Amino acid sequence: MHADILIIGSGLAGYTLAKEIRRLSQDISIYILTQDDGAFYSKPLLSNSFSKHKSAESLAIKSAEMMAEELDATVLPKETVLSIDRQRKSISTSSQTITYQSLVLALGASPRQLSLPEAISDMTYSVNDLEDFAAFQKQLEDCKAPLVIGSGLVGCEFTNDLIKTGYALNVVSMDNYPLQQLVPEKVGHRLQSQLESEGAHFHFNTRITSARKENQQTIVSLESGTELPCDLVLSAAGLLPRTEIAKKADLSVNHGIVVDTLLQTSEPDIYAFGDCAEINGYVMMYIEPIFLSAKALAKTLTGTPTHVSFPAMPVLIKTPSLPLVCHPPLPSCEGKWQFEEQGNDIRAMFYDTGKQLKGFALTGSFVRERMKLAKSLPGVFATPENSAGNGN
Numbered sequence: 001m002h003a004d005i006l007i008i009g010s011g012l013a014g015y016t017l018a019k020e021i022r023r024l025s026q027d028i029s030i031y032i033l034t035q036d037d038g039a040f041y042s043k044p045l046l047s048n049s050f051s052k053h054k055s056a057e058s059l060a061i062k063s064a065e066m067m068a069e070e071l072d073a074t075v076l077p078k079e080t081v082l083s084i085d086r087q088r089k090s091i092s093t094s095s096q097t098i099t100y101q102s103l104v105l106a107l108g109a110s111p112r113q114l115s116l117p118e119a120i121s122d123m124t125y126s127v128n129d130l131e132d133f134a135a136f137q138k139q140l141e142d143c144k145a146p147l148v149i150g151s152g153l154v155g156c157e158f159t160n161d162l163i164k165t166g167y168a169l170n171v172v173s174m175d176n177y178p179l180q181q182l183v184p185e186k187v188g189h190r191l192q193s194q195l196e197s198e199g200a201h202f203h204f205n206t207r208i209t210s211a212r213k214e215n216q217q218t219i220v221s222l223e224s225g226t227e228l229p230c231d232l233v234l235s236a237a238g239l240l241p242r243t244e245i246a247k248k249a250d251l252s253v254n255h256g257i258v259v260d261t262l263l264q265t266s267e268p269d270i271y272a273f274g275d276c277a278e279i280n281g282y283v284m285m286y287i288e289p290i291f292l293s294a295k296a297l298a299k300t301l302t303g304t305p306t307h308v309s310f311p312a313m314p315v316l317i318k319t320p321s322l323p324l325v326c327h328p329p330l331p332s333c334e335g336k337w338q339f340e341e342q343g344n345d346i347r348a349m350f351y352d353t354g355k356q357l358k359g360f361a362l363t364g365s366f367v368r369e370r371m372k373l374a375k376s377l378p379g380v381f382a383t384p385e386n387s388a389g390n391g392n
Protein backbone atom coordinates (compact mmCIF):
# COMPACT_ATOMS: atom_id res chain seq x y z
CA MET A 1 0.00 0.00 0.00
CA HIS A 2 1.17 3.52 -0.75
CA ALA A 3 -0.16 6.86 0.52
CA ASP A 4 0.66 10.27 -0.91
CA ILE A 5 0.06 11.61 2.60
CA LEU A 6 0.08 9.28 5.58
CA ILE A 7 -1.16 10.73 8.87
CA ILE A 8 -0.61 8.88 12.14
CA GLY A 9 -3.32 9.93 14.60
CA SER A 10 -7.05 10.62 14.29
CA GLY A 11 -7.36 13.30 16.98
CA LEU A 12 -8.18 16.93 16.25
CA ALA A 13 -4.78 17.35 14.60
CA GLY A 14 -4.99 14.37 12.24
CA TYR A 15 -8.59 14.86 11.13
CA THR A 16 -8.36 18.66 10.86
CA LEU A 17 -5.32 18.32 8.61
CA ALA A 18 -7.10 15.80 6.38
CA LYS A 19 -10.06 18.20 6.07
CA GLU A 20 -7.77 21.10 5.15
CA ILE A 21 -5.94 19.00 2.55
CA ARG A 22 -9.24 17.97 0.94
CA ARG A 23 -10.23 21.63 0.67
CA LEU A 24 -7.12 22.13 -1.49
CA SER A 25 -6.86 18.85 -3.39
CA GLN A 26 -9.22 16.05 -4.35
CA ASP A 27 -6.57 13.89 -6.03
CA ILE A 28 -4.04 13.22 -3.28
CA SER A 29 -4.41 9.86 -1.51
CA ILE A 30 -4.70 10.25 2.27
CA TYR A 31 -4.24 7.42 4.78
CA ILE A 32 -5.00 7.93 8.47
CA LEU A 33 -3.78 5.29 10.93
CA THR A 34 -4.85 5.34 14.53
CA GLN A 35 -4.43 3.09 17.52
CA ASP A 36 -7.94 3.98 18.78
CA ASP A 37 -11.29 3.35 17.07
CA GLY A 38 -10.97 6.44 14.87
CA ALA A 39 -14.18 8.13 16.08
CA PHE A 40 -14.12 11.91 15.67
CA TYR A 41 -14.79 13.78 18.91
CA SER A 42 -13.94 17.03 20.63
CA LYS A 43 -11.42 16.27 23.40
CA PRO A 44 -12.06 19.53 25.33
CA LEU A 45 -15.62 18.32 26.01
CA LEU A 46 -14.32 15.39 28.08
CA SER A 47 -13.72 17.57 31.14
CA ASN A 48 -17.22 19.09 31.03
CA SER A 49 -19.42 16.13 30.23
CA PHE A 50 -19.91 14.02 33.38
CA SER A 51 -22.21 16.68 34.82
CA LYS A 52 -24.18 16.74 31.58
CA HIS A 53 -24.62 12.95 31.81
CA LYS A 54 -23.14 12.51 28.34
CA SER A 55 -21.98 9.04 27.30
CA ALA A 56 -18.82 8.32 25.32
CA GLU A 57 -21.09 7.18 22.45
CA SER A 58 -22.89 10.52 22.38
CA LEU A 59 -19.57 12.43 22.41
CA ALA A 60 -18.37 10.50 19.33
CA ILE A 61 -19.55 12.86 16.60
CA LYS A 62 -18.68 10.56 13.68
CA SER A 63 -17.35 7.00 13.32
CA ALA A 64 -14.13 6.12 11.48
CA GLU A 65 -16.23 4.90 8.52
CA MET A 66 -18.11 8.20 8.32
CA MET A 67 -14.85 10.17 8.50
CA ALA A 68 -13.32 8.01 5.75
CA GLU A 69 -16.27 8.72 3.49
CA GLU A 70 -16.41 12.44 4.29
CA LEU A 71 -12.67 12.90 3.74
CA ASP A 72 -12.36 10.46 0.84
CA ALA A 73 -9.51 8.94 2.84
CA THR A 74 -8.48 5.48 4.00
CA VAL A 75 -8.92 5.39 7.78
CA LEU A 76 -7.36 2.37 9.50
CA PRO A 77 -8.47 2.16 13.16
CA LYS A 78 -6.87 -0.07 15.80
CA GLU A 79 -3.53 0.07 13.99
CA THR A 80 -0.63 1.03 16.20
CA VAL A 81 2.35 2.29 14.24
CA LEU A 82 5.43 0.64 15.69
CA SER A 83 8.20 2.05 13.53
CA ILE A 84 9.19 4.41 10.75
CA ASP A 85 11.76 3.48 8.12
CA ARG A 86 13.11 6.83 6.88
CA GLN A 87 15.20 5.32 4.07
CA ARG A 88 12.36 3.26 2.59
CA LYS A 89 9.80 5.98 3.46
CA SER A 90 7.49 3.49 5.12
CA ILE A 91 5.79 2.83 8.44
CA SER A 92 5.02 -0.55 9.99
CA THR A 93 2.28 -1.80 12.25
CA SER A 94 2.13 -5.35 13.59
CA SER A 95 0.23 -6.42 10.46
CA GLN A 96 1.36 -4.24 7.56
CA THR A 97 3.85 -1.86 6.01
CA ILE A 98 2.71 1.24 4.13
CA THR A 99 4.93 3.51 2.06
CA TYR A 100 4.41 7.27 1.92
CA GLN A 101 5.35 10.38 0.01
CA SER A 102 4.88 12.60 3.10
CA LEU A 103 4.38 11.41 6.67
CA VAL A 104 2.61 13.46 9.38
CA LEU A 105 2.95 12.59 13.06
CA ALA A 106 -0.20 13.71 14.92
CA LEU A 107 0.35 11.37 17.85
CA GLY A 108 -0.97 13.50 20.71
CA ALA A 109 0.25 13.21 24.29
CA SER A 110 -0.04 10.62 27.08
CA PRO A 111 -0.98 11.23 30.70
CA ARG A 112 2.05 11.43 32.99
CA GLN A 113 2.28 8.16 34.95
CA LEU A 114 2.79 8.72 38.67
CA SER A 115 4.25 6.13 40.96
CA LEU A 116 1.34 5.67 43.35
CA PRO A 117 0.86 3.24 46.25
CA GLU A 118 -0.37 -0.20 45.19
CA ALA A 119 -3.56 0.09 47.25
CA ILE A 120 -4.87 2.80 44.88
CA SER A 121 -3.24 1.79 41.59
CA ASP A 122 -6.28 -0.20 40.43
CA MET A 123 -8.66 2.67 41.25
CA THR A 124 -6.63 5.35 39.45
CA TYR A 125 -7.73 6.61 36.02
CA SER A 126 -6.70 9.33 33.58
CA VAL A 127 -9.19 10.75 31.10
CA ASN A 128 -7.45 11.62 27.84
CA ASP A 129 -9.71 10.03 25.22
CA LEU A 130 -13.21 8.63 24.74
CA GLU A 131 -12.26 5.16 25.97
CA ASP A 132 -10.82 6.63 29.19
CA PHE A 133 -13.96 8.74 29.61
CA ALA A 134 -16.21 5.67 29.37
CA ALA A 135 -14.05 3.69 31.82
CA PHE A 136 -13.97 6.48 34.43
CA GLN A 137 -17.69 7.21 34.05
CA LYS A 138 -18.48 3.54 34.79
CA GLN A 139 -16.47 3.72 38.04
CA LEU A 140 -18.18 6.98 39.02
CA GLU A 141 -21.54 5.19 39.26
CA ASP A 142 -20.70 3.55 42.61
CA CYS A 143 -18.22 6.13 43.83
CA LYS A 144 -18.64 8.10 47.06
CA ALA A 145 -15.26 9.72 47.65
CA PRO A 146 -13.45 10.69 44.44
CA LEU A 147 -10.03 12.26 44.64
CA VAL A 148 -8.36 14.32 41.90
CA ILE A 149 -4.57 14.51 41.57
CA GLY A 150 -3.42 17.76 39.97
CA SER A 151 -4.70 21.34 39.94
CA GLY A 152 -3.70 22.46 36.45
CA LEU A 153 -6.19 23.19 33.67
CA VAL A 154 -7.41 19.61 33.28
CA GLY A 155 -7.49 18.92 37.05
CA CYS A 156 -9.50 22.09 37.79
CA GLU A 157 -11.93 21.47 34.94
CA PHE A 158 -12.63 17.90 36.08
CA THR A 159 -12.92 19.08 39.69
CA ASN A 160 -15.54 21.64 38.68
CA ASP A 161 -17.39 19.06 36.59
CA LEU A 162 -17.41 16.46 39.38
CA ILE A 163 -18.76 19.05 41.83
CA LYS A 164 -21.51 19.90 39.34
CA THR A 165 -22.23 16.16 39.08
CA GLY A 166 -22.90 16.18 42.83
CA TYR A 167 -19.65 14.95 44.40
CA ALA A 168 -17.71 16.41 47.29
CA LEU A 169 -14.07 15.65 46.55
CA ASN A 170 -10.47 16.15 47.56
CA VAL A 171 -7.84 17.56 45.22
CA VAL A 172 -4.18 16.78 45.93
CA SER A 173 -1.56 18.91 44.22
CA MET A 174 2.17 19.54 44.36
CA ASP A 175 1.49 23.16 43.36
CA ASN A 176 0.79 26.04 45.73
CA TYR A 177 -2.52 27.09 44.18
CA PRO A 178 -4.86 26.16 41.28
CA LEU A 179 -3.65 26.86 37.70
CA GLN A 180 -0.22 27.84 39.03
CA GLN A 181 1.40 27.67 35.56
CA LEU A 182 -1.26 29.90 34.04
CA VAL A 183 -2.54 32.60 36.42
CA PRO A 184 -1.25 34.73 39.33
CA GLU A 185 -1.85 33.52 42.88
CA LYS A 186 -4.75 35.90 43.56
CA VAL A 187 -6.73 34.55 40.60
CA GLY A 188 -5.89 30.94 41.48
CA HIS A 189 -7.12 31.49 45.03
CA ARG A 190 -10.35 33.05 43.77
CA LEU A 191 -10.99 29.85 41.79
CA GLN A 192 -10.06 27.76 44.84
CA SER A 193 -12.56 29.64 47.07
CA GLN A 194 -15.30 29.21 44.50
CA LEU A 195 -14.70 25.49 44.01
CA GLU A 196 -14.35 24.95 47.79
CA SER A 197 -17.67 26.72 48.42
CA GLU A 198 -19.27 24.11 46.13
CA GLY A 199 -17.72 20.93 47.54
CA ALA A 200 -14.03 20.64 46.61
CA HIS A 201 -11.27 20.52 49.19
CA PHE A 202 -7.75 21.37 47.99
CA HIS A 203 -4.52 20.02 49.54
CA PHE A 204 -1.55 21.95 48.11
CA ASN A 205 2.18 21.46 48.28
CA THR A 206 1.81 17.80 48.97
CA ARG A 207 1.40 14.38 47.37
CA ILE A 208 0.13 10.91 48.18
CA THR A 209 2.79 8.90 49.99
CA SER A 210 0.88 5.78 51.06
CA ALA A 211 -2.52 4.15 51.05
CA ARG A 212 -4.17 1.40 53.07
CA LYS A 213 -7.46 -0.49 53.19
CA GLU A 214 -9.38 -0.10 56.45
CA ASN A 215 -12.90 -1.45 57.11
CA GLN A 216 -13.53 -1.85 53.37
CA GLN A 217 -12.46 1.75 52.82
CA THR A 218 -9.25 3.04 51.27
CA ILE A 219 -7.41 5.76 53.15
CA VAL A 220 -4.63 7.72 51.46
CA SER A 221 -1.94 9.51 53.46
CA LEU A 222 -0.43 12.74 52.20
CA GLU A 223 3.12 13.93 52.73
CA SER A 224 1.60 16.71 54.86
CA GLY A 225 0.26 14.07 57.30
CA THR A 226 -3.39 14.47 56.29
CA GLU A 227 -5.40 11.27 55.75
CA LEU A 228 -8.27 11.14 53.26
CA PRO A 229 -10.84 8.49 52.39
CA CYS A 230 -11.04 7.71 48.71
CA ASP A 231 -12.63 5.12 46.43
CA LEU A 232 -11.70 6.51 42.99
CA VAL A 233 -8.73 8.58 41.80
CA LEU A 234 -8.62 10.80 38.71
CA SER A 235 -5.00 11.54 37.87
CA ALA A 236 -4.59 14.85 36.02
CA ALA A 237 -0.89 15.31 36.58
CA GLY A 238 0.02 16.57 33.14
CA LEU A 239 0.51 15.21 29.65
CA LEU A 240 3.73 14.23 27.89
CA PRO A 241 4.11 14.45 24.09
CA ARG A 242 4.20 11.02 22.43
CA THR A 243 7.70 10.88 20.98
CA GLU A 244 8.70 7.18 21.13
CA ILE A 245 8.38 6.27 17.44
CA ALA A 246 10.07 9.54 16.42
CA LYS A 247 12.97 8.77 18.79
CA LYS A 248 13.25 5.24 17.42
CA ALA A 249 13.49 6.70 13.90
CA ASP A 250 16.26 9.05 15.04
CA LEU A 251 14.23 12.19 14.47
CA SER A 252 15.20 15.16 16.58
CA VAL A 253 13.23 15.08 19.85
CA ASN A 254 13.41 17.47 22.77
CA HIS A 255 10.36 17.82 25.06
CA GLY A 256 8.24 17.14 21.95
CA ILE A 257 9.08 16.09 18.39
CA VAL A 258 11.16 19.02 17.15
CA VAL A 259 9.74 20.85 14.11
CA ASP A 260 10.40 24.21 12.48
CA THR A 261 7.78 26.75 11.40
CA LEU A 262 7.05 24.60 8.33
CA LEU A 263 6.18 21.88 10.88
CA GLN A 264 8.94 19.78 9.33
CA THR A 265 10.94 17.42 11.53
CA SER A 266 14.68 16.86 11.15
CA GLU A 267 13.71 14.60 8.19
CA PRO A 268 12.48 16.50 5.09
CA ASP A 269 9.34 14.45 4.30
CA ILE A 270 8.21 13.91 7.88
CA TYR A 271 6.08 16.54 9.65
CA ALA A 272 4.58 16.75 13.15
CA PHE A 273 2.09 18.99 14.92
CA GLY A 274 -0.51 18.96 17.70
CA ASP A 275 0.22 17.78 21.24
CA CYS A 276 3.20 15.61 20.18
CA ALA A 277 5.17 18.44 18.58
CA GLU A 278 7.57 21.12 19.75
CA ILE A 279 7.10 23.90 17.23
CA ASN A 280 9.97 26.37 17.07
CA GLY A 281 10.73 25.58 20.74
CA TYR A 282 7.10 25.60 21.99
CA VAL A 283 4.91 22.69 23.07
CA MET A 284 1.35 24.07 22.94
CA MET A 285 -1.28 21.54 23.93
CA TYR A 286 -4.29 23.59 22.86
CA ILE A 287 -6.68 23.43 19.94
CA GLU A 288 -6.10 26.87 18.43
CA PRO A 289 -2.48 26.10 17.45
CA ILE A 290 -3.75 22.85 15.93
CA PHE A 291 -6.24 24.64 13.65
CA LEU A 292 -3.61 27.19 12.54
CA SER A 293 -0.99 24.47 12.01
CA ALA A 294 -3.37 22.27 10.01
CA LYS A 295 -4.17 25.15 7.62
CA ALA A 296 -0.48 25.94 7.04
CA LEU A 297 0.60 22.31 6.72
CA ALA A 298 -2.17 21.48 4.24
CA LYS A 299 -0.80 24.23 1.98
CA THR A 300 2.75 22.95 2.35
CA LEU A 301 1.72 19.38 1.57
CA THR A 302 -0.17 20.47 -1.54
CA GLY A 303 2.76 22.35 -2.99
CA THR A 304 2.84 25.80 -1.35
CA PRO A 305 5.43 25.83 1.46
CA THR A 306 3.75 27.81 4.24
CA HIS A 307 5.21 28.76 7.60
CA VAL A 308 2.92 28.73 10.61
CA SER A 309 2.72 31.75 12.88
CA PHE A 310 0.77 32.04 16.08
CA PRO A 311 -0.87 35.19 17.42
CA ALA A 312 -1.51 35.58 21.16
CA MET A 313 -3.98 32.79 21.99
CA PRO A 314 -5.87 33.24 25.28
CA VAL A 315 -6.83 30.00 27.04
CA LEU A 316 -10.44 29.68 28.14
CA ILE A 317 -10.62 27.58 31.31
CA LYS A 318 -13.85 25.57 31.44
CA THR A 319 -14.66 26.16 35.10
CA PRO A 320 -18.28 27.37 34.96
CA SER A 321 -18.24 28.07 38.71
CA LEU A 322 -15.76 30.87 37.93
CA PRO A 323 -15.50 31.85 34.24
CA LEU A 324 -11.80 32.37 33.63
CA VAL A 325 -9.57 33.17 30.68
CA CYS A 326 -5.84 33.73 30.67
CA HIS A 327 -2.79 34.38 28.59
CA PRO A 328 0.24 33.73 30.80
CA PRO A 329 3.41 35.75 30.19
CA LEU A 330 6.46 33.74 29.13
CA PRO A 331 8.24 32.36 32.22
CA SER A 332 11.36 34.29 31.18
CA CYS A 333 9.51 37.64 31.08
CA GLU A 334 10.35 39.98 33.96
CA GLY A 335 7.64 42.26 35.25
CA LYS A 336 4.70 42.29 37.63
CA TRP A 337 0.98 41.67 37.90
CA GLN A 338 -1.49 44.50 38.50
CA PHE A 339 -4.99 43.80 39.72
CA GLU A 340 -8.37 45.45 39.46
CA GLU A 341 -11.41 44.00 41.23
CA GLN A 342 -15.13 44.53 40.73
CA GLY A 343 -17.16 42.51 43.21
CA ASN A 344 -15.95 38.91 42.79
CA ASP A 345 -14.35 39.58 39.39
CA ILE A 346 -10.64 40.16 38.79
CA ARG A 347 -8.77 41.75 35.92
CA ALA A 348 -5.07 40.81 36.31
CA MET A 349 -2.62 42.38 33.85
CA PHE A 350 1.06 41.48 33.58
CA TYR A 351 3.37 44.33 32.49
CA ASP A 352 7.04 43.84 31.70
CA THR A 353 9.73 46.19 32.98
CA GLY A 354 9.13 48.42 29.92
CA LYS A 355 5.43 48.70 30.94
CA GLN A 356 4.29 46.60 27.95
CA LEU A 357 1.35 44.24 28.47
CA LYS A 358 2.69 40.67 28.27
CA GLY A 359 -0.09 38.59 29.81
CA PHE A 360 -3.45 38.63 31.54
CA ALA A 361 -5.95 36.63 33.57
CA LEU A 362 -9.62 37.62 33.67
CA THR A 363 -12.50 36.24 35.73
CA GLY A 364 -16.26 36.74 35.63
CA SER A 365 -17.49 39.73 33.64
CA PHE A 366 -13.91 40.74 32.68
CA VAL A 367 -13.68 37.59 30.51
CA ARG A 368 -15.41 39.42 27.64
CA GLU A 369 -12.33 41.69 27.27
CA ARG A 370 -10.12 38.79 26.18
CA MET A 371 -10.10 39.36 22.41
CA LYS A 372 -9.40 43.06 22.73
CA LEU A 373 -6.52 42.40 25.15
CA ALA A 374 -5.13 39.54 23.05
CA LYS A 375 -4.80 41.92 20.08
CA SER A 376 -2.43 44.11 22.08
CA LEU A 377 -0.16 41.18 23.01
CA PRO A 378 2.79 40.02 20.90
CA GLY A 379 2.31 36.72 19.04
CA VAL A 380 3.96 33.52 20.25
CA PHE A 381 6.25 33.77 17.24
CA ALA A 382 5.93 35.41 13.86
CA THR A 383 6.33 33.97 10.42
CA PRO A 384 9.90 34.35 9.14
CA GLU A 385 10.20 37.15 6.62
CA ASN A 386 10.33 36.24 2.94
CA SER A 387 8.63 32.88 3.54
CA ALA A 388 7.51 31.48 0.22
CA GLY A 389 3.79 31.66 -0.43
CA ASN A 390 2.68 32.25 3.13
CA GLY A 391 -0.98 33.00 2.75
CA ASN A 392 -2.16 32.64 6.36
Ligand SMILES: Cc1cc2nc3c(=O)[nH]c(=O)nc-3n(C[C@H](O)[C@H](O)[C@H](O)COP(=O)(O)OP(=O)(O)OC[C@H]3O[C@@H](n4cnc5c(N)ncnc54)[C@H](O)[C@@H]3O)c2cc1C
Pocket residue numbers: 008009010011012013014033034035036043044045046047079080081082106107108109127128154242245273274275276284285286287288290316318
Ligand atom coordinates in the same frame (compact mmCIF):
# COMPACT_ATOMS: atom_id res chain seq x y z
C1 LIG B 1 -9.65 16.83 29.39
C2 LIG B 1 -9.04 17.79 28.42
C3 LIG B 1 -9.63 19.04 28.22
C4 LIG B 1 -9.07 19.94 27.33
N1 LIG B 1 -9.65 21.16 27.15
C5 LIG B 1 -9.14 22.03 26.27
C6 LIG B 1 -9.74 23.30 26.03
O1 LIG B 1 -10.74 23.65 26.66
N2 LIG B 1 -9.20 24.14 25.11
C7 LIG B 1 -8.09 23.78 24.38
O2 LIG B 1 -7.63 24.56 23.56
N3 LIG B 1 -7.49 22.57 24.59
C8 LIG B 1 -7.98 21.70 25.49
N4 LIG B 1 -7.38 20.49 25.68
C9 LIG B 1 -6.25 20.13 24.81
C10 LIG B 1 -6.73 19.66 23.41
O3 LIG B 1 -7.85 18.84 23.55
C11 LIG B 1 -5.59 18.93 22.71
O4 LIG B 1 -4.57 19.89 22.49
C12 LIG B 1 -5.97 18.30 21.38
O5 LIG B 1 -7.19 17.61 21.44
C13 LIG B 1 -4.84 17.35 20.95
O6 LIG B 1 -5.14 16.80 19.70
P1 LIG B 1 -4.08 15.85 18.98
O7 LIG B 1 -4.73 15.42 17.71
O8 LIG B 1 -2.75 16.49 18.94
O9 LIG B 1 -3.92 14.59 19.97
P2 LIG B 1 -4.95 13.43 20.34
O10 LIG B 1 -6.34 13.88 20.29
O11 LIG B 1 -4.45 12.83 21.60
O12 LIG B 1 -4.78 12.37 19.15
C14 LIG B 1 -3.65 11.55 19.04
C15 LIG B 1 -3.97 10.42 18.08
O13 LIG B 1 -2.78 9.69 17.81
C16 LIG B 1 -3.07 8.30 17.86
N5 LIG B 1 -1.80 7.61 18.10
C17 LIG B 1 -0.87 7.88 19.05
N6 LIG B 1 0.19 7.05 18.92
C18 LIG B 1 -0.08 6.24 17.88
C19 LIG B 1 0.62 5.17 17.24
N7 LIG B 1 1.85 4.77 17.62
N8 LIG B 1 0.02 4.54 16.19
C20 LIG B 1 -1.21 4.93 15.75
N9 LIG B 1 -1.91 5.94 16.32
C21 LIG B 1 -1.35 6.58 17.35
C22 LIG B 1 -4.13 8.20 18.93
O14 LIG B 1 -4.86 7.00 18.78
C23 LIG B 1 -4.98 9.43 18.59
O15 LIG B 1 -5.87 9.14 17.55
C24 LIG B 1 -7.90 19.58 26.59
C25 LIG B 1 -7.30 18.33 26.82
C26 LIG B 1 -7.86 17.44 27.72
C27 LIG B 1 -7.20 16.10 27.95
